[in-house]
Amino acid sequence: MAKIGIFGGTFNPIHNGHLIVGRDVRRGFSLDIVCLIPAAVPPHKESRDVAKAEYRMEMTRLAVEGDPDFSVSDVELKRSGPSYTIDTIGHFESFLPNDSELFFIVGMDAFLDIETWKSYKDLFQEVPFIVMSRPGSASCGDGRKWKLPCEMISSRVSAKYRFDKEKNAFFHPEKKPVYLFDVTPVDISSTMIRKRIGKGQDIDGLVPDKVKEYIKQKGLYV
Ligand code: ATP
Ligand code: MG
Numbered sequence: 001m002a003k004i005g006i007f008g009g010t011f012n013p014i015h016n017g018h019l020i021v022g023r024d025v026r027r028g029f030s031l032d033i034v035c036l037i038p039a040a041v042p043p044h045k046e047s048r049d050v051a052k053a054e055y056r057m058e059m060t061r062l063a064v065e066g067d068p069d070f071s072v073s074d075v076e077l078k079r080s081g082p083s084y085t086i087d088t089i090g091h092f093e094s095f096l097p098n099d100s101e102l103f104f105i106v107g108m109d110a111f112l113d114i115e116t117w118k119s120y121k122d123l124f125q126e127v128p129f130i131v132m133s134r135p136g137s138a139s140c141g142d143g144r145k146w147k148l149p150c151e152m153i154s155s156r157v158s159a160k161y162r163f164d165k166e167k168n169a170f171f172h173p174e175k176k177p178v179y180l181f182d183v184t185p186v187d188i189s190s191t192m193i194r195k196r197i198g199k200g201q202d203i204d205g206l207v208p209d210k211v212k213e214y215i216k217q218k219g220l221y222v
Contacts, residue, residue, distance in 0.1 A: 002096070002097070002099075002100040003030060003032050004032060006127075007025075007105040007106075009038065010050065011038045011059065012051055014056075018063075020184050021132050024184055026069050033070065039076050051221070053077045054077075063211050086123055111149065112137070129178040146163070153178060161178070197222060
């Protein structure tokens with residue numbers, strides 16, 4: 001039985017944070033592979049700030065070339081129009097063998113924003129979530145570490161989700177579980193990288209070297 005993690009993002013650009021936390025999740029959940037899926041961005045939003053899809057795709061490929069932890073899928077870029085996670089999950093379900101298990105991997109910041117996603121409630125019907133901690137995003141302080149996701153899930157998804165402290169996950173009588181997972185805290189974001197490049201600062205150690213060279217070669221984010 002194959003266990004596959006679906007890890008979507010704008011990847012504008014992909015950075016070492018994505019790779020470190022993706023690897024943490026693969027190990028923690030014994031996944032066979034984590035599949036990175038760069039998102040389509042409406043053409044009118046491509047700009048100095050959002051690199052063309054083909055560039056984001058190529059950077060993602062370069063970042064994980066020869067790395068057995070990851071694969072890359074262009075399914076969202078090939079589809080016409082905007083990409084919705086619910087359709088991507090459906091795509092994977094349509095061709096994977098029946099005994100494969102899919103997991104949807106998402107950072108805490110993106111998870112807390114999920115009510116803005118199309119058909120987000122259906123997602124909880126389809127696939128278990130793995131929600132990764134992220135520095136600066138909700139999961140610290142106040143003794144109730146997971147207060148925000150708790151509130152979000154019960155008010156926006158279903159009040160029938162119950163938190164299991166031992167498993168650090170929400171379980172529901174009909175829907176899929178939501179696992180909260182502490183990953184290595186990595187204070188890197190694509191925004192930070194774009195800003196540094198814009199200011200002429202180096203991005204050493206923030207992205208794989210091949211990605212750094214590609215950004216330079218294509219003159220991205222300057
Ligand atoms: P931006 O600053 O442009 O939003 P980003 O660094 O958040 O970029 P995304 O492509 O938006 O990168 O993120 C894709 C997914 O990876 C999201 O689910 C996000 O929460 C998660 N993610 C990104 N960086 C980290 C990190 N350092 N730790 C944990 N999760 C992360
Ligand atoms: Mg982001």
